[in-house]
Amino acid sequence: MLRVSLRTITETELMARVAYLFPGQGSQSVGMLADLSELGTDIQEHLARASDVIKVDLTTIVANGPEEKLNKTEITQPAILATSIGLFSMTRRLGLEMPCAAAGHSLGEYSALVASGMLNFESAVQLVHERGKIMQAAVPEGSGAIVVVLGLNDESVQQVCDSIDETVEIANFNCPEQVVIAGLTSAVERASVACMDAGAWRLVPIPMSVPSHCSLLHGARKHLEEVLSHLEFQHSNFQIYQNINATVTDDTEEFKQNLVGQISSSVLWHQSIRAMIDHGINTFVECGPGRVLTGLMRRIDREVTATALSNRKTFEELIRE
16 A cells, blocks of 8 residues: 655644645646646546536647637636646545645635535536636636736835726735736736836736736626525535635635635735744645646745645655555
């Protein structure tokens, strides 16, 4: 029988205060997590199940693209959810302990929801597929944009956004001197120039068809609330720090309302990670495609341990015979 450990994480840390982090949109890529197939079929099985739910061949789109189709919000969301939960299933099958807490970046909060046992996988796939369609309908494709701003503090970026007479807002507080702005395309372009003039050293456009987490999505909240109202949430097996307020709740109805608000509110990622660290969590495992969240951890606090489970090499390092 396989015994699994994290080489960079002590056994005591793993059993005590480990949290899982689930990535959101922007982490997708054609062929994501393909090299893990030799370690098990968990990811492929979850993609197949998700495909059956939404009647879209996610398995082929994830494996072969085209990239433009994978980047469609209503496709991206169930694809990332399926691969992330498939990966989580693999960690459970290989014997890793259940985390004591979790957080998900934007869409990743829905992956955390499933991993915690609050909602079954099929219901969550349908939910995020509908969420994607609701978001896309709220903002016509091409009218919005999202850009990562590197090298400016939160206050400076906020001042830039406030100076633009069109909708552009801070969508994500990712880590010190890395925030994401979202809004109307023309406003984001103007704000991007102003951020560079203010001292930002780099701008990175995010491949998303909807400018999430800004007031342009406010109209989508009512529709998402209606979809959520038909779902029954169970109590979580571990704490989930939510994006909207960087705190946890045991009230499932409050959790739902926080998901509704999240769609048009800033993702308080930096604040969520700090809250987890302040509550004694010192080991973080990124569970999903890519390693964006692990990279952010190094900017938030270098004293904690962060590991991304996004490739075969990482998993092989976890397995001790």
